Amino acid sequence: MSATTAEQTEKQRSFVRFITRSYAQLVLVAFALVPAYLIGYLHFFQNPGLKFENHPFHEIAITGATFEGLFVTYVAWQCYRSSGEPLLRWMTLGFLGFVLIYALHGAFTRFAHQNIWLFLLYGPASRLTMSILLLIGLLSYRRPSDPADHRAGVKYLLSWAAIFLVVDVLVALLAHSTFAGVILLRVMESAALGLSMLNVVILMLRRPRSPLMLVYGISIMSFALSSVAFLLGSPWNHMWWLAHVIFASGFFLLSYGVAQAFLTTTRSFATIYSREELNARLVREMDRTKTALKEVNRTNQKLAHLAATDPLTGAANRRHFIACFETEVVRAQRDGTPFSLLALDLDNFKWVNDAYGHQVGDTVLQGFVRVCRDAIRPYDGVARVGGEEFMVLLTRTSLDAALAIGERIRVATASTTFASEIGREVSITVSIGISQFGRDGRTIDALLRSADERLYHAKSQGRNRVAIV
Secondary structure (H helix, E strand, C coil): CCHHHHHHHHHHHHHHHHHHHHHHHHHHHHHHCHHHHHHHHHHHHCCCCCECCCHHHHHHHHHHHHHHHHHHHHHHHHHHHHHCCHHHHHHHHHHHHHHHHHHHHHHCHHHCCCCHHHHHCHHHHHHHHHHHHHHHHHHCCCCCCCCHHHCCCHHHHHHHHHHHHHHHHHHHHHHCCCCCCHHHHHHHHHHHHHHHHHHHHHHHHHCCCCHHHHHHHHHHHHHHHHHHHHHHCCCCEHHHHHHHHHHHHHHHHHHHHHHHHHCCCCCCCCCCCCHHHHHHHHHHHHHHHHHHHHHHHHHHHHHHHHHHECCCCCCECHHHHHHHHHHHHHHHHHHCCCCEEEEEEECCHHHHHHHHCHHHHHHHHHHHHHHHHHHCCCCCEEEECCCCEEEEEECCCCHHHHHHHHHHHHHHHHCCEEECCCCCEEECCEEEEEEECCCCCCCHHHHHHHHHHHHHHHHHCCCCCEECC
16 A cells, blocks of 8 residues: 555545544534423423422422432542542532432422422522532542542531531521512522533533543533523423423433442542543553563563673673583483583683783683684584683584684684783683583583593693694
8 A cells, every 4th residue: 555545544534533523522412402402392382381280299209319319429428538539529519418408399398389489499509509519529620639638528528518407597598588589599590500501611621531521511411401491490380390300310410420430440530531542541551561561571681691691701601501501412312413512721811810910811801702703603602611711512513523613713812912902912822622422421510521621631731722532
């Protein structure tokens, strides 16, 4: 696929994603406005004078709503105590305030004909109280969680319960005052409507992507539309009952969000992400994990190299050499192919250190390892097993081939001048002893002993030579 075709395909996919996202948003808006369609239908096509006055049904419904509200209050409070989110704290108070005030709307149903305002005013008062507290909660959205040792306790909840009971008393006083009337009722309901719409506007401006905040927004829109229905309706007519149903729907939906938050590990309401965000976060975390694993692998490789390497010369150390030796013995015992071992010792190396210093001696050791690597095959290994003592493992190599390689190392060493960083130039020779698997034994100890004996023999014969007997 050409670059141009790939760009066109990506543009098409981006366009489809944009259209799909826009469609999904329109569906959500249409769903949130379903109560508005019902309100419009009843307002324009139903007789507002039709009424359904059933006191027991109203009392039973509000009793059920009271118990359900108390349960949701408890669940929201437990979520707050776990997560410390300020939003959940204010949502808890919103549920509690609504329940403690709205319960009296049901309790005074029997007084609907004696004092209509004592019956009616508790409805808008409860919705106004809840809208105020939910607005404060939304303003605290994404603020840092309250510290565990500073999270509000039961006393805090009880103090607010006392405030709500005071509101109950004030509403009762208003119901018996000269201020009671349609105007006061509409002012309170309009205030609840205005605060709910302000809640919706702020939510839209902040554009949270959490699915639970989407639930929150639809619930608040339901509260606002219920206030519209209450303003258009009158007690006991169908618009009035519809307003109750719309508010109950929003209340149930918001309680569903709280229940979902409770069922999560963090019990958080604001930081539960959408599937799209979770997938994006998962991809980012997987990328970070892959990068970390690559770094760990590089570090492990470095550590493995350091653990197997002589730090001065870069040759294998004794431990790594023995491990390779053991592996080669097992292979040779299995398939019968011989291998050879070279034991090397630099002649009179102590004199180099004494005459020129250890820095020059280190340069000679490093240069000697380079000579050995140039003389052997890439898959053969050279190891430093002592101060100036080295071993070369020649895999699948007979004694004659090992002798030729040993001679190559000896000649190259004798003909090389090792220059140091301090301007010294040193020449040195090497003595070598060779052993072969099978001929000189079939164990590590036997082969090492034979190679060392021949090395000593080369030394005793005048140094700078290779010994195989």
